[in-house]
Amino acid sequence: MYDVVVIGAGIIGTSIARELSKYEAKVLVLEKANDIANGTTMANSAIVHSGYDPVPGTKKAEFNVKGNLMYPQICKELDVPFKSIGSITIALTDEDVETLNELEERSKINGVPVQRLTREEILEREPNVNKEVKAGLLAPTAGIVGPWELAIACMENAMENGVELVLNNKVEEIEKTETGFRITTNEGIYEAKVVINCAGVYADELNAKVHGEEFAIKPKSGEYFVLDKRSGNIVNSVIFPCPAKKSKGVLVIPTVHGNTLLGPTSTPIEDKEGNETTKEGLDYVRDQVGRMVENIPFGNVIRSFTGLRATADRGDFIIEESKKCPGFINVAGIESPGLTAAPAIALEVEGLVKGILNDLKPNKNFNPYRNRVIHFEELPVEEKGEIIKENPQYGNIICRCEKITEGEIVDCIHRKGGATTVKGVKKRVRPGTGRCQGGFCEPRVVEILARELGKNMDEIVYDGPESRILIGRTKK
Numbered sequence: 001m002y003d004v005v006v007i008g009a010g011i012i013g014t015s016i017a018r019e020l021s022k023y024e025a026k027v028l029v030l031e032k033a034n035d036i037a038n039g040t041t042m043a044n045s046a047i048v049h050s051g052y053d054p055v056p057g058t059k060k061a062e063f064n065v066k067g068n069l070m071y072p073q074i075c076k077e078l079d080v081p082f083k084s085i086g087s088i089t090i091a092l093t094d095e096d097v098e099t100l101n102e103l104e105e106r107s108k109i110n111g112v113p114v115q116r117l118t119r120e121e122i123l124e125r126e127p128n129v130n131k132e133v134k135a136g137l138l139a140p141t142a143g144i145v146g147p148w149e150l151a152i153a154c155m156e157n158a159m160e161n162g163v164e165l166v167l168n169n170k171v172e173e174i175e176k177t178e179t180g181f182r183i184t185t186n187e188g189i190y191e192a193k194v195v196i197n198c199a200g201v202y203a204d205e206l207n208a209k210v211h212g213e214e215f216a217i218k219p220k221s222g223e224y225f226v227l228d229k230r231s232g233n234i235v236n237s238v239i240f241p242c243p244a245k246k247s248k249g250v251l252v253i254p255t256v257h258g259n260t261l262l263g264p265t266s267t268p269i270e271d272k273e274g275n276e277t278t279k280e281g282l283d284y285v286r287d288q289v290g291r292m293v294e295n296i297p298f299g300n301v302i303r304s305f306t307g308l309r310a311t312a313d314r315g316d317f318i319i320e321e322s323k324k325c326p327g328f329i330n331v332a333g334i335e336s337p338g339l340t341a342a343p344a345i346a347l348e349v350e351g352l353v354k355g356i357l358n359d360l361k362p363n364k365n366f367n368p369y370r371n372r373v374i375h376f377e378e379l380p381v382e383e384k385g386e387i388i389k390e391n392p393q394y395g396n397i398i399c400r401c402e403k404i405t406e407g408e409i410v411d412c413i414h415r416k417g418g419a420t421t422v423k424g425v426k427k428r429v430r431p432g433t434g435r436c437q438g439g440f441c442e443p444r445v446v447e448i449l450a451r452e453l454g455k456n457m458d459e460i461v462y463d464g465p466e467s468r469i470l471i472g473r474t475k476k
């Protein structure tokens, strides 16, 4: 019997798993996908929000502000890319200036530092912002992060500290028993004293299985463009418009790896797997960002994608032990700013678990640190030479666009919770994220995965189990 089963290996489930690995507890993470962070954690704006925007008094506001403060330390411990670049909300009309006043008031209540900027100050910092800009609100504590890199790092660190992860296990039934819960997946049966539901857009369906307090999740899709690194720094901070009623609006966002994201839209949809992009959505993004920022090189778009917000009908994060079904903890409706809030949500859930399993002892061997796969391209020449001498795989460049070596790919496959798919390798060390989008390196990544995992090349998939790349030989 496990002490705790966490359902879902997105940023919420993995952050909680890491927090619980600080205790001598038997913890298991069950994930239906074949990799960590394949849900919403894979497709969002990657902003560590400052927290001035959520409505004061909500859980969103509370955990956003707390989570933001935790980011520098967590990313240092887990060696994950994080940049504190600040955000600027810009006012283009007199009405927007009124909204900035309201946001400034809200920031005081939420306890978040902000600074008013004049038109001249904005244009000095951000020469590509629309010259008609009237004023702006700088939030210096906002930042950017690698969201899936953080989730992978949390899981790897949790596993180093004793947590188990089982992929390809979709939870189908959860029954309350005398001693806890029986959890049935497509692959097996697991018993646990406590169950934590972090199933993203599916959290309402899992909650319904134990007849917990009712809530429903209706996804809202957000579509994006990704610009190639060669576009350079179009903006230096995250640029927000004044927020719309239903969302934060369409943004221009630098990424930690030097690309630029443009998006997202905010469209309610029915399909919980509906992550396709649409012409209307992308046209809307193009139109909206063009109003805020000039000189956007749309010729440098290398990809578009869609993420799904897990919007709950309660209008706020749901982080609570079910009263109807004690021992079952819902961490649901975690839409934006859920990525930012994740470390603080994990602390809150740790408290709930300690309240249920009141004999938890600290894990004396807990090690908070984890080193990322080395990024060979960033190393000084002498160090590169030394590493190649030790392991010649680092002298073999596989991805020409991003200069990723075979050594990096092999390392990310053999780590705890390591990559088993082409997308898994891409998420961890980035071959295929450059201009050619894998045109050159993908077959070589397939070859390396097959060799390292002891599989045939035609067994290697791009992402999901049906996404086969090779289906048979064309020549004998």
Ligand SMILES: Cc1cc2nc3c(=O)[nH]c(=O)nc-3n(C[C@H](O)[C@H](O)[C@H](O)COP(=O)(O)OP(=O)(O)OC[C@H]3O[C@@H](n4cnc5c(N)ncnc54)[C@H](O)[C@@H]3O)c2cc1C
Residues within 6 Å of the ligand: 007, 008, 009, 010, 011, 012, 013, 030, 031, 032, 033, 036, 037, 038, 039, 040, 041, 042, 043, 044, 045, 046, 047, 048, 049, 169, 170, 171, 172, 198, 199, 200, 201, 202, 206, 221, 222, 223, 264, 307, 308, 309, 310, 334, 335, 336, 337, 338, 339, 340, 341
């Ligand atoms: C367009 C968009 C932009 C956003 N931008 C930001 C931002 O800039 N900053 C910010 O702070 N937040 C942002 N967010 C919110 C943030 O991305 C989410 O809050 C966060 O990723 C949610 O993580 P999660 O772990 O709850 O969900 P997910 O990442 O979806 O993880 C849930 C996991 O549960 C698994 N699962 C589901 N059902 C089952 C089952 N039956 N059995 C086993 N496993 C199951 C899924 O496969 C998935 O891996 C954004 C969200 C969107 C959509």
